[in-house]
Amino acid sequence: MTVPALTGGRLAGRPDQPLLVVGPSLGTTSRALWSAAAGLLGDTFDVVGWDLPGHGGTPVQAPFTVGELAAGVLAHVERIAAARGDATARFAYAGVSLGGAVGLRLLLDAPGRVGRAALLCTGATIGTPPAWRERAAVVRASGCAALAGGAAERWFAPGFADRRPGVAAELVRGLADVDREGYAQACDALAGFDVRDRLAGVAAPVLAIAGARDAVTPPASLKRLAAGVRDGRLAVLDGVAHLAPAEAPRRVADLLLTHLSGPAVSSPAD
Numbered sequence: 001m002t003v004p005a006l007t008g009g010r011l012a013g014r015p016d017q018p019l020l021v022v023g024p025s026l027g028t029t030s031r032a033l034w035s036a037a038a039g040l041l042g043d044t045f046d047v048v049g050w051d052l053p054g055h056g057g058t059p060v061q062a063p064f065t066v067g068e069l070a071a072g073v074l075a076h077v078e079r080i081a082a083a084r085g086d087a088t089a090r091f092a093y094a095g096v097s098l099g100g101a102v103g104l105r106l107l108l109d110a111p112g113r114v115g116r117a118a119l120l121c122t123g124a125t126i127g128t129p130p131a132w133r134e135r136a137a138v139v140r141a142s143g144c145a146a147l148a149g150g151a152a153e154r155w156f157a158p159g160f161a162d163r164r165p166g167v168a169a170e171l172v173r174g175l176a177d178v179d180r181e182g183y184a185q186a187c188d189a190l191a192g193f194d195v196r197d198r199l200a201g202v203a204a205p206v207l208a209i210a211g212a213r214d215a216v217t218p219p220a221s222l223k224r225l226a227a228g229v230r231d232g233r234l235a236v237l238d239g240v241a242h243l244a245p246a247e248a249p250r251r252v253a254d255l256l257l258t259h260l261s262g263p264a265v266s267s268p269a270d
Helices: 030-041 066-084 098-109 129-142 145-155 165-176 180-191 196-201 219-228 249-260
Strands: 010-012 019-023 046-049 091-096 114-120 206-211 232-237
Touching: 010 030, 019 030, 019 066, 019 098, 030 046, 030 165, 030 249, 046 066, 066 098, 066 180, 091 098, 091 249, 098 114, 098 180, 098 196, 114 249, 129 145, 129 180, 145 165, 196 219, 206 219, 206 249, 219 232, 232 249
Parallel strands: 019 046, 019 091, 091 114, 114 206, 206 232
Antiparallel strands: 010 046
């Protein structure tokens, strides 16, 4: 197994608070995507992010699967948790799109570690393998700047970029700066990701959050996810598309505070 060495850091909160790990969407960093919502969660949680290879400070390494990426996230969390005094402590998790796919693999592969999870704008499979391989080829040939022109339409509900131009511009600008090979490797990982037949193995409570205007992972994708796990609930955000924590940080934070503050369930690994 190839375990990527990931980077990231604290977005809000203090080390003496319960640990909440947040994951990014493809083409974003955890700080750019989660900073506003994290600021609203910091009174309750120690909010820590991680970044994909080629994004933020994480270097590009060997190709990886979503499962290997999840193992890399767990190793990243263990380094942070060790500094807090308990490398094997449970944590809460929230991830967007590819970050949500990683959350599903964490729930399946490390059930004793994730007490509760919120999975946003994601699915048990995302898109189609040919579409991801085609996008990987485009990015390898032309760089991520080739995707920036259509990013706002894919990521945000109509009108958001006009209301919050600074937020939208920062995220789109960040996409153009992503390393082409790191992005392409993530596309290849998504092409091979499909855990639809394993959802019943997820025992931890899961909140699936959909954007009503999300064309990338529409509400039906999150509805299937919530129905497939043992303890799932669906929330749909009106007027929101694919990057929910950036588009609706207050609504996302309120949902996470309610869901993630509940009791965790015991897993067979306990």
